[in-house]
Amino acid sequence: MGEPVTGKAEYEIGCVRVNLEEQSVSHGEQRLELSQKKYFDVLQCLVEQYPNWVTREQLIDLVWAGNHFVGDKAINNAIWHIRKALAEVDPDVQYVVTKRGHGYRLAVEPVLRVPEVSDAKGGNQPAKWRLRLGLGAAMLIPLAWFTVQSLWLGTAPEKRVSSIARLTNYPGSEFTPVVDPERNWVAFTWARPNQNPDIYLRSLKTEAAPKQLTFSEQSEYGPVWAADGKGLYYIERDKSLHACAVKYLDLATLTRTEITDCFYNLNTHLAIHPSGSPLAVNKIGPGIQNSGVYLVDLHDSDISPAETGIRGVRETRLSCGDECRYEDRDMAFSNDGTRIALTRRTDLLSENIYLRDLATGEEQQLTSGESDIKGLAWSRGDDRIVYASEVARKRVTRMVNLQTGNIEPLALPGISSINPVPGTDTFVFGAGNTDTFISYLDLGGDLKAAIPLLQANFDQGNAHYSPRQRKLVYCSNESGAMELWVSDLDGSKRERLTNFKSEVKMPRWSNNGDRIAFIAADPAAAGNQLMVIDFATREVRKVEPKHHDYRRPVWSEDDSYLYAAVSDGHGYQTYQFNLGAGEGLPVADMPVLKLRHIGNGEVLFSRAAGSGLWRAALDTGVPELKNIRQILPEDQFSPLYNWDAYKDQVYFHVNAGIHSKVMKLDLSSGEVSGVALLPRGALDKYGEFSYIPEKDWLLFTQMEPYQSDIYQFQLND
Incomplete structure (x- = not known):
């Protein structure tokens, strides 16, 4: 077990006290007997994982x-001794519970006891102990809780972090915190x-309650302090108008300026130069499909942010255009304002950090093999950058040393900002x-509630069922990497199909059930690759190496071809891949991201977010989409991936x-009707709807x- 970095961490669990440093359990002055160190290690594990x-x-x-x-005997013996020791002092409380298929957990919340030095002069006085509770107070937490990250990294984090404190604990979610220049306030x-x-x-x-600054019906988020500390720049997304704006909020008057x-x-980010201008924002500009960083000159106007508005500000695109x-x-x-760190995404599975000199434009790649980076921050001396990325669907935190080029794991939880x-x-x-898991809606039942199908201590998603094999294929990080797994529909007879030790996504059974197409990270280059695995032999082969970014493969009706959206750096286009010849031919000029067959050579497809649902005839001989028409407008159909079709029925979410x-x-009738309500945020927007005719179930990835x-x-x- 790892050493808790917080020193002599003590918890109260019900009426007993657990000291992780001394490895002792006590009740008042009585010390409970755990005759073997392994028994305490099991208890410590339950405490840290609560x-x-x-x-x-x-x-x-x-x-x-x-x-x-x-074996099981050692674990059962340890759990029995822990329960016995706790029952001797508190027989009416069940401290450890067991759940078949899930394991063990504490039934009583462990509360950290934090030492407080009583001598105001800083003398060496004995430490008193108090429980730190409440919403307003910063609440220290043990770093041992964060060491779960090392399970995913495979190496123990360096002791680079300390003095971890919680600043908020409010209902809901708090994120994107930023502290003002005088270090008096945190906006979030x-x-x-x-x-x-x-x-x-x-x-x-x-410890005053937080003050609300925005009150509109729109989503307002991502604050950044102005250099003078008198206002905040932030992002406003208007769902009714499908519009996004960057605004300035004057804190004295609470007036807002676009x-x-x-x-x-787009997931918009903001950053401001230490001099107060420019403001950096990532967006898609006129005539350019790839998102990039734009520098907005806040001084290029006679109208200050505190007045009625800014007109005629000059914007410069810092990033490469569609040619990249x-x-x-x-x-x-x-x-010091001389450099800017950028996160650069080449495909869904590859994103890395680059360093750009603002004067010369010279760039340097700092990381490799990262995915979905969220959060980017410089150290005070500009010699280190802390960031968070995704490994096997879990957020991990790392630090790159700009002097040595070394990258170290940090013992911190999943960071989003x-x-x-x-x-x-x-x-x-x-x-x-x-956490993600696989659930289903029983469409034939009276109550259309989400029912977990596969739920465990690891993440699962992107499920697809083969009626021929009577098997479910899905992605899971059970092995420490996101790999392909199969199981029976009830979750039994689980088996791992791949061992890439990296990322796989979007599996799809062939119609005859003998093969599975999927997307996998390409370890040799930035990008991903389209793969097929033979279910009987487990042989895996790459379909075609020409492209570098694939999305959502689907088989033709006779399993002769694969279709997948491909990025060429200018947008997405659907290709038809001949598995025998190993070549791909473009199908349509429009950016088709997901395609489903509905029989008789007809397909449905979605093009982009908010573009509606489309129908066409697919000529495999050309190949070409013909008789293209929109059957649901964008105000009725907005999902990219969370939809599926079977014969004349289409299931989707709004x-x-x-x-x-x-x-x-x-x-057949064009009628649209409601099926079920799910909590907002319950659907993984990059997940998948998958209809199972024999059960009348709709599978989906639930968050x-x-x-x-x-x-x-x-x-x-």
């Missing part, structure tokens, strides 16, 4: 160093339960991992206020809502 379930496999890995020969986004996000301000000096536009269907095969997304200026506290090596960040509404379209809070930590040398 409120998660801990599987027997995890206990073997964490407590017995992966020695699976210890707060998405309260079943409400659109707004921007709030919280004092770092007092600065520039942004792209509604990548998109720039997040960004952060160095403290991070910013430095000005003038220090303290950072504030939003934390929270999203956002409906605080819910996600599952809908059904009858192609477990999580509490995202704001923390701060100190980065050590």
